[in-house]
Amino acid sequence: IQQVFRQLFYMINAVALNNLLLRKDVCSWSTGMQLRFNISQLEEWLHGKNLQQSGAAQTLEPLIQAAQLLQLKKKTSEDAEAICSLCTSLTTQQIVKILNLYTPVNEFEERVTVAFIRIIQKHLQERNDPPQLLLDFKHMFPVLFPFNPSSITMDSIHLPASLNLDFLNKV
Secondary structure (H helix, E strand, O other), X not given: OHXXXXXXXXXXXXXXXXXXXXOHHHOOHHHHHHHHHHHHHHHHHHHHOOOHHHOHHHHOHHHHHHHHHHHOOOOOHHHHHHHHHHOOOXXXXXXXXXXXXXXXXXXXXXXXXXXXXXXXXXXXXXXXXOOOOOOOOOOOOOXXXXXXXXXXXXXXXXXXXXXXXXXXXXX
């Protein structure tokens, strides 16, 4: 069950983050607030179902950081340093794309300046990020089956002749 929910939450993360990276109309402060609230509801649900050890919540980390990025101030070099230290699960390309797509929803907000984006790129130039922008929502985690040893010893097993397994020999 834990592995199923880990996979499911990864898919939620990938689809939501990819939509955020592709749609200018959802890159705003209010979307960041809404995302963070919805993610906290998912985390609360995991806790209520005793699934917090499944790794499902950790798969949401890029989406959490993207939501926080939408909510942070984006003006000074201190803001840029805060963004760079916070957004460790996002690639440089993803951070820059979100900042480029950021759209103010009211007159009190401002667009992210090109100079601010250049500061971010300068801070993140040492990172060795993969070149892909979008997450692979078809990624599958390996399924792990726990080993449960049997209390029956192999020498006590009787193989019926009707199975035609004469080629097997007891050692």
